[in-house]
Amino acid sequence: MRDYKLVVLGAGGVGKSCLTVQFVQGIYLDSYDPTIEDSYRKTIEIDNKVFDLEILDTAGIAQFTAMRELYIKSGMGFLLVYSVTDQQSLDELIALREQVLRIKDTDRVPMVLVGNKADLTDDRVISVEDGIAVSSKWGKVPFYETSALLRSNVDEVFIDLVRQIIRNEMENVA
Ligand code: GDP
Numbered sequence: 353m354r355d356y357k358l359v360v361l362g363a364g365g366v367g368k369s370c371l372t373v374q375f376v377q378g379i380y381l382d383s384y385d386p387t388i389e390d391s392y393r394k395t396i397e398i399d400n401k402v403f404d405l406e407i408l409d410t411a412g413i414a415q416f417t418a419m420r421e422l423y424i425k426s427g428m429g430f431l432l433v434y435s436v437t438d439q440q441s442l443d444e445l446i447a448l449r450e451q452v453l454r455i456k457d458t459d460r461v462p463m464v465l466v467g468n469k470a471d472l473t474d475d476r477v478i479s480v481e482d483g484i485a486v487s488s489k490w491g492k493v494p495f496y497e498t499s500a501l502l503r504s505n506v507d508e509v510f511i512d513l514v515r516q517i518i519r520n521e522m523e524n525v526a
Pocket residue numbers: 362363364365366367368369370371381382383384385386468469470471472498499500501502
């Protein structure tokens with residue numbers, strides 16, 4: 353069976369690698385080289401069916417290059433991650449999303465909006481309502497707050513994304 357290609361996008365330091373490693377390996381890495389761009393494999397079961405995932409944890413160094421264009425082209429679903437402690441990281445997602453839609457040349461791409469570091473209550477600058485507002489503006493893109501540290505909502509964001517891809521494929525076949 354074909355791999356499901358997921359791409360994790362977002363500004364540096366928002367927790368893309370921590371979320372990915374927590375999902376794939378079930379561990380929290382407190383320090384992860386921010387320049388490492390790597391892909392991970394994981395097999396998951398949803399509704400008694402098995403799916404092979406290939407997850408690309410991007411590092412943002414190739415921001416507007418041909419390489420980025422390539423992996424967006426081949427990506428089937430995108431996690432757009434910001435940190436609830438960093439307003440600029442949410443602002444940056446707006447341009448990233450537009451880039452994805454332009455490269456995929458469609459207005460319907462499986463996507464999840466993720467506000468990470470929800471455990472950092474004292475440092476929070478972006479409210480849940482702010483996240484919901486962006487998700488509504490994007491046509492009700494599913495939105496979750498996560499904590500890679502506490503492993504909260506980590507499985508949920510990836511599974512939501514895979515479910516969207518499955519749905520998308522069924523609609524394209526029909
Ligand atoms: P990336 O550049 O987006 O891949 O960010 P990383 O995954 O490397 O995370 C950057 C740093 O943010 C990590 O070293 C952690 O210290 C911290 N971090 C990531 N996720 C969380 C989280 O959910 N909660 C808290 N408190 N810190 C986090």
